[in-house]
Amino acid sequence: MEFSQIAAIAGKEFWDRIRNRWVLAVALVFTAFALSIAYFGAAQQGSVGFRSIEVTIASLVSLVIYLIPLIALVLGFDAIVGERERGSLDLLLSMPITRVELLLGKYLGLAGALAFSTVAGFGLVGVVLSAQLDLNALFHYFGFMLSSVLLGCAFLSLAVMLSVFAADRTRASGLAIAMWFFFVLIFDLLLLGVLVVTAGQWGGEALPYMLLLNPADVFRILNIFSLEDVRTLYGLATVFPPALAQPWLLGLVMAGWIVVPLAIAAWRFRLGAGRA
Amino acid sequence: MADISPAPSNPPQTGTKPVIVARGVRKHYGSIHAVDGVDLEVQEGELFGLIGHNGAGKSTMFKMMLGLIPVTGGEIRIDGAPVGGAGGDFRTVRRKIGYLPENVVLYDNLTGLETLQFFAKLKGVPARDNVTLLERVGLIHAAKRRVREYSKGMRQRLGFAQALLGKPRILFLDEPTTGLDPEAIRGFYAILRQLKSEGVTMVITSHILAEIQERVDRLAIMAAGKVQATGTVQALREQMDLPLWFSVRVDPADFEAVRAALGHLPVGAIEARDDHVAVQCQRDTKMAVITALATLDGKVRDLTVREPSLEDVFFGFSD
Structure with missing residues (x-):
């Protein structure tokens, strides 16, 4: 593996997103949402203004869990299939570069753009809020940003994987939307449904582990378990064994969600050399 | 394309060292035999034409010679090294090769110069030659314009400049003159003549037979996945009688x-x-x-x- 080849591809992908203002747009969206949630999140209760970091993070988590997977899937779904469909893939592959290097370069460049927008968008809000936050709160906010980046990277990895498998862009975009619906909307409902239908007979014990099968849930657990006040707000805390709620363990699971789809993508893309 | 190279006064030397060797190459897609037992030998410094109808197997042959798709059977060697193998050899071979795909697709959001910079990085070539290359293909005036604004002919020239990055020893040119006007075509072949005098080996396909018949040293006629005949245009004429x-x-x-x-x-x-x-x-x-x-x-x-x-x-x- 040659790092310079990966860097060349990653650099192009990253700068493409800077130049077409994708990074700026996404960062602004994050800033706008985070600021409104921090200041107006309690408007329904009749008060306006920053309340506490716990409530702010809890609200941000609910938002980010929808938004970041969507943004990551849209960013990555045509990474490979797009090049193939436009007809530029052959030229790229005729260069002194392996398919795995190309795939990693694509992923790292896009992940860099996504991470940069996330950190810039939420970081700006963090700076604005910093006057009202103590060190502990800042630490939690930093944890939230880091887990948001990981969440984005996990869904980007899934997006790149389906971009390798899909036959064309249209199918890839369909798959991306389906994937978003499944992980963000359907997965939890499905688990709950099984739990209710079997009256807790089946799945009760396994439920916490099942949650690890969804990167969005891992993200949620990572954030709410780090916040004392919030934990009690969620019923989840009662079913989730504290032993599993170790940040490093959850972080490891998240890393798995980044590495495994990417590894499957690399395997399939290398195999593609045999078909094409 | 500016014709900046005078025709070489000494006739270009075609060596007798085979640079591209294909032996019994086959490519089957299920029951479809796209390439069915092709033997080819291209000598160093030769301008070799590959002609055939659409679907004759030229493009498949091209892709196999470039190592983009594996052969079903047989073997292709470039400069003695088998094509398609991974590892160190693969990069060494690739760095010797320039490729201009048919209907080249480049990146619309990059400028001409940035396009060359990107591919130069991938080829591990210093960026200092990029401007010279743009001059050579007559695109220096458009160096800082985005490819989006380029005409078909300009894209083709930029694609050609890309293929010339890093002074390749072997060039694969698939329908290279598509979209070029007659003057640009002359300029294009003038560059090929110059490259030939430098000992560059070239394989070219074209639909326009009149265009290549006076320019190639030898050619192979492909039909139904097989090479039907190989030789100089004159030899083929005589053979066909x-x-x-x-x-x-x-x-x-x-x-x-x-x-x-x-x-x-x-x-x-x-x-x-x-x-x-x-x-x-x-x-x-x-x-x-x-x-x-x-x-x-x-x-x-x-x-x-x-x-x-x-x-x-x-x-x-x-x-």
């Missing part, structure tokens, strides 16, 4: 005299046209026809011989 045509300009009053002079020779058709007589004959009768016409002294005002074109040869082999 197609008739050639004389056009004998004479006064209409002398038409019969021409007929009479050729009567004893095994010529084909003799047709009287407006101001000339068209005579068809086989190659081995050619000199006899000229000798017979010489006896008509004074009556023949002009004489032209039309050799069968590459197109005639091509259809002869591929049908």
Whole structure:
């Protein structure tokens, strides 16, 4: 593996997103949402203004869990299939570069753009809020940003994987939307449904582990378990064994969600050399 | 494309060292035999043409020579190293190769110069030659414009500049003159001549047979996944043994005299046209026809011989 080849591809992908203002747009969206949630999140209760970091993070988590997977899937779904469909893939592959290097370069460049927008968008809000936050709160906010980046990277990895498998862009975009619906909307409902239908007979014990099968849930657990006040707000805390709620363990699971789809993508893309 | 290179005064040297060697190459997609047992040998410094109908297997052959798709059977070697193998060899071989795909697709959001910078990085070539390359293909005026604004011909030239990055020893050019105007085509072939004089080996495909028949050293005619014939254009003509045509300009009053002079020779058709007589004959009768016409002294005002074109040869082999 040659790092310079990966860097060349990653650099192009990253700068493409800077130049077409994708990074700026996404960062602004994050800033706008985070600021409104921090200041107006309690408007329904009749008060306006920053309340506490716990409530702010809890609200941000609910938002980010929808938004970041969507943004990551849209960013990555045509990474490979797009090049193939436009007809530029052959030229790229005729260069002194392996398919795995190309795939990693694509992923790292896009992940860099996504991470940069996330950190810039939420970081700006963090700076604005910093006057009202103590060190502990800042630490939690930093944890939230880091887990948001990981969440984005996990869904980007899934997006790149389906971009390798899909036959064309249209199918890839369909798959991306389906994937978003499944992980963000359907997965939890499905688990709950099984739990209710079997009256807790089946799945009760396994439920916490099942949650690890969804990167969005891992993200949620990572954030709410780090916040004392919030934990009690969620019923989840009662079913989730504290032993599993170790940040490093959850972080490891998240890393798995980044590495495994990417590894499957690399395997399939290398195999593609045999078909094409 | 500016014709900045004078035609080399010394005839380009074609070596006898085979640079591209294909042995029994096959590519099967299920029951479809896209390439079915191709043997090819391209010598160092040779400008080699690959012609054939759409679907004849040219593009598949190209992709296999580049290592973009694996062979089903047989072997392809470039500079002695097998194509398609991973590891160190693969990069060494790739760095020697330049490739211009058919209907090259570049990145619309990059400028011409940035495009070259990107591919130069991938090839591990210093960026300092990029400007020279843009000058060479006549795009220096558009270096800082985005490819989005480029015409088809300009994209093709940029694609060609990309193929020339890092002074490749071997060039694969798939329909390289698509979208170029006649002047640009001349400029393009002038660059090829110069590269040839530097010993660069080139494989070129084209639909425009008239364009390549006078420019390639040798060519292979592909049909139905096989090479039907290989050789110089002249050798293929002789091998095909197609008739050639004389056009004998004479006064209409002398038409019969021409007929009479050729009567004893095994010529084909003799047709009287407006101001000339068209005579068809086989190659081995050619000199006899000229000798017979010489006896008509004074009556023949002009004489032209039309050799069968590459197109005639091509259809002869591929049908």
